[in-house]
Amino acid sequence: DAGITQSPRHKVTETGTPVTLRCHQTENHRYMYWYRQDPGHGLRLIHYSYGVKDTDKGEVSDGYSVSRSKTEDFLLTLESATSSQTSVYFCAISSGRRQETQYFGPGTRLLVL
């Protein structure tokens, strides 16, 4: 999986609790992305990063924040989890500019009760 790991791989949490998902890469790629995948919607971009401390919003960013303090790590935080955030979350990386191939992590399955 192109040197990308995600943790945890599975998580069950309760509504209102904060949750942090971690993406770690060993490829030294500049761009990192967080997507969510839901039935019938494909993948939707939550946030992305184009360098350390450089992040921007995607199409479904409400309720999520991100941080990137090191090239290799990109954190996604749900400040106060809601049931609508139950989903599978994928991290992806790309080496060059945003139009190039993306390499995906194995995903994190999150259930918010």
Place this chain on the structure above:
Amino acid sequence: SQQGEEDPQALSIQEGENATMNCSYKTSINNLQWYRQNSGRGLVHLILIRSNEREKHSGRLRVTLDTSKKSSSLLITASRAADTASYFCATVFNTGGFKTIFGAGTRLFVKA
């Protein structure tokens, strides 16, 4: 929506047959990519075709792009049971910064 849309949503074929999936989009693109996702796994990049290209091949995969119709097709020849997966097209376009939009995918089932 500028999202790429795949057609059909699901496809079931016999091993050895060819599988064709289509992707349509609404705005001019920089490139179009196809990805495969096996159940419970992340997406894997298959092939990228740029807006000035019309056809590309990779092994048993053939991708065509018709920018006048804003559509692309992915052909898998001589399918195998191991090709069973979901296939997604991703359109990349520039709106003052590059953006990638994934479609909802085609679920392919290849019967042995």
